Amino acid sequence: MAGQKHFLRTPYGAYHNPPTPEEDTELTHVERGSACGEYLRRFWQPVAIASEVGELPLKVRMFGEDLVLFRSRAGEWGLLDLHCSHRGTSLEYGVVEPRGLRCCYHSWLFAPDGRILETPGEPPSSTLKDRLYHGAYPVEEHDGLVFAYMGPPGKRPDFAPYDTLAMPDDRLVPYYITYPCNWLQVQENVMDPAHAVFLHTRISFSQFADAWGELPVTEFRETPTGMIYITTRRWGDNVWVRSNDIVFGNIAQVGHIWEDGQEPKLYLRVGITRWTTPVDNETCRIVGWRHFHPDGDPGDNADEGKCGPESVDFFGQDGARTYEDRQRIPGDFDAQTSQRPIAVHALEHMTATDKGVLMLRKLLRAEIRRVAAGGDPKTPRFRADGRIPTYCHDTVVRIPPDGNGNDDALLHRVGERITDINIEGAHQDAADRDAQIRRLIAAYAESENGSGH
Numbered sequence: 001m002a003g004q005k006h007f008l009r010t011p012y013g014a015y016h017n018p019p020t021p022e023e024d025t026e027l028t029h030v031e032r033g034s035a036c037g038e039y040l041r042r043f044w045q046p047v048a049i050a051s052e053v054g055e056l057p058l059k060v061r062m063f064g065e066d067l068v069l070f071r072s073r074a075g076e077w078g079l080l081d082l083h084c085s086h087r088g089t090s091l092e093y094g095v096v097e098p099r100g101l102r103c104c105y106h107s108w109l110f111a112p113d114g115r116i117l118e119t120p121g122e123p124p125s126s127t128l129k130d131r132l133y134h135g136a137y138p139v140e141e142h143d144g145l146v147f148a149y150m151g152p153p154g155k156r157p158d159f160a161p162y163d164t165l166a167m168p169d170d171r172l173v174p175y176y177i178t179y180p181c182n183w184l185q186v187q188e189n190v191m192d193p194a195h196a197v198f199l200h201t202r203i204s205f206s207q208f209a210d211a212w213g214e215l216p217v218t219e220f221r222e223t224p225t226g227m228i229y230i231t232t233r234r235w236g237d238n239v240w241v242r243s244n245d246i247v248f249g250n251i252a253q254v255g256h257i258w259e260d261g262q263e264p265k266l267y268l269r270v271g272i273t274r275w276t277t278p279v280d281n282e283t284c285r286i287v288g289w290r291h292f293h294p295d296g297d298p299g300d301n302a303d304e305g306k307c308g309p310e311s312v313d314f315f316g317q318d319g320a321r322t323y324e325d326r327q328r329i330p331g332d333f334d335a336q337t338s339q340r341p342i343a344v345h346a347l348e349h350m351t352a353t354d355k356g357v358l359m360l361r362k363l364l365r366a367e368i369r370r371v372a373a374g375g376d377p378k379t380p381r382f383r384a385d386g387r388i389p390t391y392c393h394d395t396v397v398r399i400p401p402d403g404n405g406n407d408d409a410l411l412h413r414v415g416e417r418i419t420d421i422n423i424e425g426a427h428q429d430a431a432d433r434d435a436q437i438r439r440l441i442a443a444y445a446e447s448e449n450g451s452g453h
């Protein structure tokens with residue numbers, strides 16, 4: 001944990017900097033034996049885009065472990081330790097067969113569950129293959145992404161059926177981007193909405209839309225699945241309320257990127273559902289789906305063709321641009337990866353804009369400690385239709401300034417009330433929760449305009 005906070009109190013004081021303190025290992029380290037790694041292993045984690053894996057195996061790395069993913073010619077997914085149990089040859093050079101993956105070196109054949117099916121160089125009397133197993137993890141495919149469960153076998157949960165994975169008129173398109181830095185600084189960026197004002201708008205150009213440059217009234221709230229931010233902005237006669245989700249373990253949901261606050265809309269759901277996967281202590285991967293919805297792209301900016309391996313359809317998300325270009329107009333990738341390979345919390349000076357990041361760390365630490373003490377991760381609530389409610393949305397309502405000269409108070413009230421509707425009430429458990437929320441928000445906005453506040 002962090003030691004004494006260090007402040008320099010003289011100009012030209014860099015000479016007096018103390019040695020760099022240790023990172024917050026409890027929250028950041030994810031490799032074998034780490035508390036955070038053990039916590040995140042209790043959830044299904046995405047390891048690849050299904051369409052990347054054809055007739056050849058794919059080398060992947062998770063939690064600091066090197067693995068090989070393949071789909072047997074009978075269609076069964078397998079995720080095995082990369083190095084052959086015989087003498088260590090990488091199974092990425094193996095041959096995919098109907099029953100499993102065959103090592104190229106001496107032809108041992110491994111089943112998707114790690115059974116050793118053949119050791120053809122051994123005498124027929126050898127019982128080696130009946131006594132040994134090769135390391136394997138369970139795999140499932142969902143909507144074009146391949147997920148692995150890498151936790152204790154007796155604790156494997158069902159794949160979580162979040163509401164946003166089955167929305168009408170919504171298409172899920174898989175993508176991923178590898179970040180050469182620790183997972184937490186990428187995940188906690190989602191609870192730092194102030195950076196959208198600066199990095200994404202005022203520092204550079206309107207990377208999304210002009211309204212993003214307006215400093216919002218900002219709050220944070222705990223939800224049954226994690227936490228949200230609530231940003232409430234004035235844009236003309238409109239009030240735009242936006243919330244992004246953190247869903248524990250390591251999921252984030254981001255609203256539609258191209259939202260511009262111009263047109264009234266009620267409870268438009270997510271633009272991205274993504275995991276920040278722990279590749280190793282100093283590498284992570286954003287893996288998830290871009291959601292394509294007819295209402296989520298007012299300026300016609302979305303581009304499904306740009307979403308896939310190491311690519312997504314909005315600015316500054318990867319390191320593919322030239323160094324000079326990234327220096328001149330930095331994006332999320334540059335801001336986050338340059339916080340050091342593992343951001344050092346003891347060197348930060350947290351301010352009013354960092355409340356969400358601090359809250360996320362606190363909630364995450366409590367979850368990690370509960371699991372470390374032998375407990376289970378928090379169980380989410382389920383709707384009547386078996387889906388788990390999440391809370392990310394954009395809502396734009398026409399509520400002009402009330403003329404009292406304190407618009408922030410009005411914005412604060414609108415944000416809080418809409419969030420109450422989003423999180424609380426009997427409709428949370430209903431199968432038509434989103435429709436009920438839309439009706440309740442519309443009625444509330446009407447009452448706000450008619451109330452003479």
Ligand code: FES
Nearest residue numbers: 084086087103106
């Ligand atoms: S090293 Fe794989 S079969 Fe020998």
Ligand SMILES: [Fe+2]
Nearest residue numbers: 195196200332
């Ligand atoms: Fe961002």
